[in-house]
Amino acid sequence: GAVVSQHPSRVICKSGTSxxxxxxxxxxxxxxxxxxxxxxxxxxxxxxxSNEGSKATYEQGVEKDKFLINHASLTLSTLTVTSAHPEDSxxxxxxxxxxxxxxxxxxxxxxxxxV
Amino acid sequence: xxxxxLHLPTLSVQEGDNSIINCAYSNSASDYFIWYxxxxxxxxxxxxxxxxxxxxxxxxxxxxLLNKTVKHLSLQIAATQPGDxxxxxxxxxxxxxxxxxxxxxxxxxxxxx
Numbered sequence: 554g555a556v557v558s559q560h561p562s563r564v565i566c567k568s569g570t571s572x573x574x575x576x577x578x579x580x581x582x583x584x585x586x587x588x589x590x591x592x593x594x595x596x597x598x599x600x601x602x603s604n605e606g607s608k609a610t611y612e613q614g615v616e617k618d619k620f621l622i623n624h625a626s627l628t629l630s631t632l633t634v635t636s637a638h639p640e641d642s643x644x645x646x647x648x649x650x651x652x653x654x655x656x657x658x659x660x661x662x663x664x665x666x667x668v
Numbered sequence: 669x670x671x672x673x674l675h676l677p678t679l680s681v682q683e684g685d686n687s688i689i690n691c692a693y694s695n696s697a698s699d700y701f702i703w704y705x706x707x708x709x710x711x712x713x714x715x716x717x718x719x720x721x722x723x724x725x726x727x728x729x730x731x732x733l734l735n736k737t738v739k740h741l742s743l744q745i746a747a748t749q750p751g752d753x754x755x756x757x758x759x760x761x762x763x764x765x766x767x768x769x770x771x772x773x774x775x776x777x778x779x780x781x
Contacts, residue, residue: 559711585767596757597712597771646711650767657702657769659711 555581555651559660566637566667574632574663576647582627583649588620591644591662603630637667680778687745689775691758696739698760702769703732703743705754712757715743745777753779 556579566572576586584605589597601622602610609622619641621633630649634641647660681687693701699720704712716727718734718741725732731744741758755776759769 587768589771596773599768599770602768644709648712648769656714656717658714659704662709662711664709 555649555656555658557583557586557647557649557658557660559647559663561663562661563664564666566665568638568667569636571633571635572637572665574634574645574647574665576630576632576649576660578628578649581649581651583630584627585650586624586630587648587657588622588630588632589646589648591646593644597646600632605630634665637665639667641665642667677773678776678778680780681748683750683779683781684747687743687748687752687777687779689743689745689756689777691741691743691772693739693741693758693760693772695760695762696736697763699763700761701732701734701741702759702761703730703741704757704759704771705752706757706774707754715756748777748779750779750781753777 558577558579560575564572586603588600590600591597599612600615603622603624605624605627611617619635624630644662644664646662648657650657702717703715705715706712716730716732718725718732723734729746733742745752755774757771757774759771761769
């Protein structure tokens with residue numbers, strides 16, 4: 554089935570540094586990927602929609618200069634958390650629409666801890 | 669975004685019993701809904717979906733019911749097993765949001781052996 558591979562699964566970084574998270578669609582082409590963040594015991598909050606070859610669309614309240622999204626190919630989307638701070642610590646998850654059918658598949662998530 | 673909420677944040681059931689998880693959504697124009705299961709530290713896993721032109725859809729041990737009149741979804745799990753313990757989310761897709769999904773709060777299901 555359709556698989557989205559997300560890396561890294563866990564990352565710890567120092568405050569002020571940047572972290573890149575990658576999501577790859579392994580056996581299908583993902584023209585659109587979605588990025589979510591999830592705080593403990595809370596739901597997934599959509600951050601942005603990533604479209605191949607064009608600028609990402611950000612949800613209201615999400616800083617696009619802080620959360621840089623690049624979707625350079627049909628199989629790869631990246632989220633870069635720039636100048637990370639402890640409040641950015643969260644679980645980040647990507648998702649892509651399966652090209653056949655209506656399902657959406659998710660990556661395994663990235664646990665970001667900023668110290 | 670749309671508001672999707674769940675009535676019960678936690679649910680405990682005995683192994684072998686049936687589970688019912690409820691969800692209310694806010695956008696009457698939403699055309700597609702998905703139930704996801706999320707285990708601790710993992711990404712959501714697709715369970716079952718339903719389009720707005722349907723009232724019911726069945727999968728393996730799971731059934732989703734859609735009541736558009738009251739904007740309500742439910743997920744029924746038959747013969748609940750310990751492996752079903754997880755957080756369950758419903759998500760709705762609005763018709764004009766570029767395929768984005770908005771998730772509900774989540775219900776934590778605990779299966780008691």
